[in-house]
Amino acid sequence: MSFTRRIMVAAEPELTASLAEQFSAFGRFALRAGALPAPGDDGIDALLLDESPRGRDALAKARRRGLRSFVLLIAQEAKPPPAGVNAVVARPFRFADLVELLDSAPRPAPGANIGPYRFEARELRGPAGARVKLTEKEAAILSRLAEAEGGAVSRESLLRDVWGYGPGVSTRTLETHICRLRRKLEPAPDSPRWLITEGPAYRLAGLQDDLAS
Structure with missing residues (x-):
């Protein structure tokens, strides 16, 4: 079965705008705006963040809330995933590689x-x-x-x-x-x-x- 992936991006504005444009053109992904979901809320399948203050703040909140969604860090260089992160992709990256990582993420059990x-x-x-x-x-x-x-x-x-x-x-x-x-x-x-x-x-x-x- 094929499902729409619901994702949230917490990154510096230029990267956020670029990803939003690419995901919109690609289809099959629905971007959620606003605050992180509350604990136990299965409102997103994946959280994409970078090493900007906005991304670091989102990661800290995700850790505190015990977010169960897949967390992908877009980093300046290759590194092991830090605590609370499932996978890291280093810049520069191909959009297709990002999609492949997101498609490999386990989807939270539906509620x-x-x-x-x-x-x-x-x-x-x-x-x-x-x-x-x-x-x-x-x-x-x-x-x-x-x-x-x-x-x-x-x-x-x-x-x-x-x-x-x-x-x-x-x-x-x-x-x-x-x-x-x-x-x-x-x-x-x-x-x-x-x-x-x-x-x-x-x-x-x-x-x-x-x-x-």
Whole structure:
């Protein structure tokens, strides 16, 4: 599967502007502006920084906050990654090398609000923080739906990505797992509000989506 990489750049203005232009032209990358995400926020996949004051400040904040995202340092010369940094690229560098490093970065496990529940790191937590037990396949289904960020995921895609089934396979295993998940999530499983069927597809709805409907 191919996903958009969400990145943030904390570097001196000229380098930041140059990278923003190249990433915009390249596509497949979404730049996030503003402050660093809060602890536990999976709002970015990678943080790019340099050795300018702005980059050093971003690295210090990332260390304090325990940022889980991939951190790439653009340095004046080759060096081992310092604490809190995953990889270093030395100037001058090719943009293609930067893209290759970012593509190799592990993507944080997707998270999602599901009604009053929070699904993160393949764990489901209730409104009071209590852990709801999930089987491996149930967690995989929620992970795949969370990746869609509220969009619908087809039955065929779920069978392919969770079980490895090819098109045209006749099975009710997905529907069985969806029913079990609804019994864990929904106040009334026969009238689902948060794990929703849309034609031959499924999607997750957060509490705000439910209140607005």
